[in-house]
Amino acid sequence: MNEPVSVREVMNREYVGASESDTLHETAELLVREEERAAVVLRGTDPIGVVKQADILAHVVEGEALASSTVGDVMSDAVPSLSPDAGLPEARDQLVAWSTSWALVTEDGDLLGTLTEHDILAAARMEGDVTEATTPIEDQTQIATTGQAATTGGETAADDSFEEQGICSACGTFTRNLASFNGQLLCTDCRDV
Numbered sequence: 001m002n003e004p005v006s007v008r009e010v011m012n013r014e015y016v017g018a019s020e021s022d023t024l025h026e027t028a029e030l031l032v033r034e035e036e037r038a039a040v041v042l043r044g045t046d047p048i049g050v051v052k053q054a055d056i057l058a059h060v061v062e063g064e065a066l067a068s069s070t071v072g073d074v075m076s077d078a079v080p081s082l083s084p085d086a087g088l089p090e091a092r093d094q095l096v097a098w099s100t101s102w103a104l105v106t107e108d109g110d111l112l113g114t115l116t117e118h119d120i121l122a123a124a125r126m127e128g129d130v131t132e133a134t135t136p137i138e139d140q141t142q143i144a145t146t147g148q149a150a151t152t153g154g155e156t157a158a159d160d161s162f163e164e165q166g167i168c169s170a171c172g173t174f175t176r177n178l179a180s181f182n183g184q185l186l187c188t189d190c191r192d193v
Contacts, residue, residue: 008089010123011105011113017042020049020072027071028056040104040111041075047104047111049075081106084116092120121167121174143189 016039016105018027027039031053041049055074060066064073080103082091095103095117167174169184178185 004089004122006084007082007086008112010088010109010119011115012119012123013113015040015114015134018071019043020048020070020075020139022032022071023067024051024056024059024071024074025066027051027055028066038102040070040079040114041071045111046109047079047081047106050079050104051075055123079104084112088120088123091115092117095120101142118167120171156164166191170188 002157013126016030016034016036018030018039018041020041020043020158026126031037031039035054038052040047041051051071051074055068055076056066057075060149075135080094080096080098080100084105084107086094091103093099101118102114103113166178166185168178168187168190170186172192177188179191180186
């Protein structure tokens with residue numbers, strides 16, 4: 001039986017960092033440029049909090065100026081963290097328990113990276129893509145993988161549709177209705193564009 005995938009194997013080793021004294025304007029520009037939803041707030045190399053796009057947007061809605069406000073004004077100091085040796089099922093359960101979509105990965109107080117729900121879903125999808133299903137066909141054993149059809153003499157032993165749930169390659173949302181289009185798995189909305 002295969003060993004479970006660990007957080008260390010799928011975590012993001014690169015992340016966006018900010019300091020408490022950075023302005024929200026600078027941080028918002030950084031998040032947009034790096035296409036990230038959140039930045040880890042660091043004091044030196046120690047993670048002390050997190051600032052999310054939603055925090056910055058809420059600050060703007062309250063009528064506050066981004067240029068004169070700092071990350072320290074809106075950051076959350078409650079940052080969930082995981083061990084790099086935790087298994088993905090445990091990590092998934094922790095994210096659900098914390099009602100968050102991502103967590104820091106730390107070991108002995110050192111920040112190693114981040115883990116998002118997208119990372120967990122992608123890893124689970126990859127694990128599920130290679131399934132060994134042996135089917136005797138005319139005294140031969142064939143191994144089929146998800147999304148492929150086992151064929152013998154030109155006949156298809158299984159339809160060649162993909163599993164229909166996962167993350168859309170274009171918009172990144174989790175959906176139950178994916179289909180292959182131009183080499184990408186896309187949701188209904190992205191296929192219509």
